[in-house]
Every structure is written in C-alpha cells, then in structure tokens.
Amino acid sequence: MHPPTDQAMEALWTPDPERRRGTALTAFAHSAGFDLERDGYDTLHRWSVEHADEFWRAVVAHVGGIAQLGATYMTGDPSRPAPGMSFFPHGTINLAENYLRHRTGRGSETALWYRGEDRVASSMTWDELWDAVGRTQAALVGSGVQPGDRVATMLPNGPEAIIVFLAAAAIGAVYSSTSPDFGRDGVLDRFGQIDPRVLVVTDGYAYGGKRHDITTKAAEIAAGLPGLSQVVMVPYGDEVSSAATIAGAVTWDDWTGPHQGTAPTFAPLPFDHPIYILYSSGTTGRPKCIVHRTGGVLLKHWSELTLHCDLRPGDRMFYFTTTGWMMWNWLVSGLSAGVSLVLYDGSPFHPGPTRLFDLAEELGPRLFGVSAKYIESVLKEGLAPARTHDLGTVEIMTSTGSPLAPEGFEYVYESIGRDLHLASFSGGTDICGCFVTGNPNAPVYAGQIQAPALGVDVDVADPAGRSVAAPGQGELICRNAIPSMPLQFWSDPDDARYHAAYFEQIPGVWHHGDFASWTAQGGMIISGRSDATLNPGGVRIGTAEIYRQVDLVDEVLESVVVGQQHEGDTRVVLFVRLRDGLELNEDLSDRIRRTIRTGASPRHVPAVVAQVPTIPRTRSGKLVELAIRDVIHGRAVTNAEAIDDPLALDAFRDHPALA
Secondary structure, three states: OOOOOOOOOOOOEOOOHHHHHOOHHHHHHHHOOOOHHHHOHHHHHHHHHHOHHHHHHHHHHHHOOOEEOOOOOEOOOOOOOOOOOOEOOOOEEOHHHHHHHHHOOOOOOEEEEEEEOOOEEEEEEHHHHHHHHHHHHHHHHHOOOOOOOEEEEEOOOOHHHHHHHHHHHHHOOEEEEEOOOOOHHHHHHHHHHHOOOEEEEEOEEEEOOEEEEOHHHHHHHHHOOOOOOEEEEEOOOOOOOOHHHOOOOEEHHHHHHHHOOOOOOOOOEEOOOEEEEEEOOOOOOOOOEEEEEHHHHHHHHHHHHHHHOOOOOOOEEEEOOOOOOHHHHHHHHHHHHOOEEEEEOOOOOOOOOOHHHHHHHHHOOOEEEEEHHHHHHHHHHOOOHHHHOOOOOOOEEEEEOOOOOHHHHHHHHHHHOOOOEEEEOEEEOOOOEEEEEOOOOOOEOOOOEOEEOOOOOEEEEOOOOOEOOOOOEEEEEEOOOOOOOOOEEOOOOOOHHHHHHHOOOOOOOEEEEEEEEEOOOOOEEEEEEHHHOEOHHHOOEOHHHHHHHHOOOOOEEEEEEEEEEEOOEEEEEEEEEEOOOOOOOHHHHHHHHHHHHHHOOHHHOOOEEEEOOOOOEEOOOOEOHHHHHHHHOOOOOOOHHHEOOHHHHHHOOOOHHHO
16 A cells, blocks of 8 residues: 655656666566556556465566465465465475576586685585585485474574575475574574474684684583484684584584585475574564475565566675574575575674675675665765775665664765665564565665565554554554465464464554554655654654664764653653763753754654663664663563673663663
C-alpha cells in the first residue's frame, strides 16, 4: 500500500534510461508480462503478492535454479501468515547443489577471496571449493552426521565456514554458526540448545592488529556440548594449530585429508527441510533458535540478490559481516547466483580507517555492503574515498543493521560515488531477508528505503492492524505468508513461542516490531524498534529521529537514547560518546538539544544528556537500547554475552546525571 509519488523532493540518484533498460528487474518484469516504464514497480509488486505461486516459480526460472517445486504452492491461507504453514509441500531441492552449480564452465575462476586484516590473504576457485565441499561432506558422514543432525561452527568469515555449511547442506544436516569473538556463555546459550553432533572451531582470530587465542574457550565450549561426536580445529592463518587442547579433537587437515578426490553428492530434500538455525540477539533473554527452510531462504535470497541488487553470474560482491550475523548467510547466498565472494574478517579500521575501501580497490566488487553504523563512522572520520580510491567497479552499495540517516545517504553520494545505487535494507534474522529493500530502477531519496520487497505484502499499521497512510507512523507488518518465514523455533513443539513472537500483538498479520512510516515517494522510513520507542507524555517517538539530529553534532561520535521512568512519566535520556579528549559541558549539551529541537521537534529534546566512555552494541552492531534501559532502571540484563563489550554497561548504572 503506497501513497502517490511526489516529485517535489529531489532525488540523490536516478538511474539513467539505459541502466533501467538493462537491469535484471526489467527483464524479469518483461518475462512476467510487465513493462516497468509503463506499469511501474507497484504493479509488479502487487502481482508478486497476489500471484505468489507464479512469482516464486518465476524467480526459480529466472536464475535457472535446480528445483522440483511440485504442483502445490502452500498449505494454509496465504493472506493470514501463521506458524505451521508449509510451502511447496511436494517439492524437492538441495541448497548446496544450487550454490555449487556455477562451477560448470567456470571451474578455474575464483569463487572466494579471503582477507583477514593484514595477516591472511588467500583465494579459492570454483573447482577448489567443489573439491573441499566433497572432502568435508565425506568427513561429516564419517563423523556420523545424518540428515537433520546439527553441525556447528565458530569460525572467522573465511572459506572453512562456507565449506562446512555447504557440506552439511549437501547431506541435509542443519548448520549453525557463531563468530569466534563470542564469549563462552554466549556460544553455549546458542549451541547448547540445539545439541550439535560436530563442532568446527578456530584456534584464534585477529582484530585490531592483535591475534586472540581462543583454544581454552573452545575447549570449555566443547566440554559443555555433551552430544558432540567430533570436534575439529581450524588454524587461523599460517600458524600451526594444535587440537590437543580439546579432548578427542582433530585438525582440519587430518579430518578432511583422507577424503581427497571425493566429489560432493546432493540429497534431494523437501522444500521445507531445515537448513540452518539463526539466533535472536538475546539481549532480553535466552536467544531464540530460529529454524529456516531450505527452499524458503534460497528463493528469498535469489529474489533479493538478482532482482533488487541486480547481481549477475561473474559479478563479485562484498559484505562486511561476521559469521554470527544473518548477513553472512545472505552474503554466502551470492554463490547460488553465480557471484564470487569477497570475504573479510577483522576490524574494518585496521591497519587504517580506509581498510574496506582498500579492499574494494584491490578486488573490485560490484556490490559493496556495510552497516549503517559503518557509514556513520567513516562520515565522522571525514573520509572521502571517491577522491582517494579507484572504486570504479562498485555500482551497488548496500546498508543495513539500523536505519541510515539522510546525512548518511548524502555522504555516500558526496564522498564515495555519485553514480551508485545505494540500497538501504530492513528485514531481520527472523526471515533471513528483507521486508523493504532497494529498487535498481528507481530514484534514491535521502533517508528512505526505496521499496517493499517483491513477494512481501509489507504495510504500516495501527495497533488494530489498520493501514496508516503517509506520513503517519505505525507498526511494520507483513500481511501475507512468505516462504522464508521460519519453519519453527527449536524446542517449541506447539509453536507457542513462535506465535507469541510475531502473531500475538496484531492477529492475522506478521508483526515485526519496527516503528515505520511510508513516504510520499513510495518508500519507507524506519524509526527504530517498537519496543524501544519512546513515549514521553504519551507521544510515541522513534529513536532514529533523535539519532539523525545528534549525528549532525561533530563532537559526538555515537549516541544511544532510552526512556527512563521518572516522576510518573517517561523522560528521554540521551547518552553520548564524544571525540577523544572532549568533555560534555553545558554549551555542548545546549547545542545538542537545539539541534534536536530544530531538526525534529520540542518533544524529541532529551530531558537528560549524559556522557559515557563507550556505547555497547550487539556483536552485529545494533544498539542495545533495551539492555541500557534495564540497567538504568536497576534491572538485570539477562544475556550480556550478546553484547560486544558487556562491561560498557557499567558506565550507565547509577550514572550521576540520572540522580
């Protein structure tokens, strides 16, 4: 549901007619009987929702996917999403087969480039990836892994994580990963729920120029997973790894080496066969184990990568992510579209602040993906890579993780590239994909996500589920069932927790928990999480509206805003981290408040502005507003292991500014 287009707002970028004619989206629309120039994206989107069966089959045909979908699209009412639905119930598919099929005719081409700060540099061809998956699949079978068993990894964002994932998928095992910087308890809170049969871990990782040895932590994690039949140790870089620190563990080479020359085989699996388990952030309780469907995530990622991002076989793509974030799963799906991957693990600012742009210049990805936090950081650093780097291959830049402020959009076009398709995404681990995303055929406007994703009936609604027109704010919902909905939550046999998470608040729709609004241009603005929305004097305020203004203050590097119960109401409290050596004084506090008042409204002005030495985030870079809110109210944070620096919460506890 979209408002009419208003051309009064000036676009930051508009694709020229030749570019629009040449996109995969244009070709796909034509094959479905639409002319985008004549009919518009909304017409194609409406068809993709109202004729979902045809749409998803057309996606498979568009990419040349290997799948037997069967005659039936789904069970249940597609207009009322709910737990227990089944998609293509008579279909069969194997995800690994679809990821590796592009080896044919391209075996000597590079499939993976891997860089680990300034310590690791390697690459792998499609043939080498094929061989490695075959060896590893045989090793998994030799370790007793069968379809449905769980295979877990704690590895850097390098080739081995992808190899284990594809080897498990070839068998029909269920994969789960976390990054090696997670603490012991955080890993056990996740893997301890799913009882993996095999654990593949690294002996260390690099961050900020320092190598971190994790052999002791790995041994403690292995000891806490009694169902393991095998632990495998992967050395980080060229350093020799010893598996002897973990009882019964073997090295990667010893585990896979005996299976040289074994080709992978691909089990035909049901469309809804579980493929991997992702986890909620866990900052408000034990992480939810979200089980995803093989065919569902594959079709969703095909639609996003090839249609919304316009990627083609032979392209290269980069996304800055760890193996503990859903964007890793999204990145690795590039292989299924014939795209070669640029993998990076470590600090994005080591050995210098331009590290990721150095990587883009060196390896030439067509898609360059980062978080909104990263864009805000390089903006504050004053970097201008358009003048210092050759980024001529980069045609698509993507941003996700949190809302990107209008100033971030403007910075990208001023300082990174003028002829870029900047695609801001918003979705979630819950669907391992996007609700709203980019449109390569449409203009980009500052602060706006361009369009609803194809196949997804996304809307903005009031608490009763009624549509809210632009510019009104409301809850982000999805009105139709989509194949990448979770299959289930682990250990939730009656789907009670699954139902409570998405379908309890507004019956009959998927309630995602974001506070959003449509724009006059047909795009969307996400104003923050609904559960973190501020409510001073009974007026709902999205936190992103405040962050946008605070980002304009040069002295502030980052900030977090929460609501504090105070004298029978909620007062807005803003915590800021300033540039090194600066102290928050009355003049700066007043300037911050004036900036918010002028750019937002008097209601947005915080009652308290306080300085803290650092702002904690989840390990995927999201602000932990709810954890900070709990701390300032004296409540326990139930899962601090999900936070990148749990000790940073101490600075908020009993802060003198809140007295």
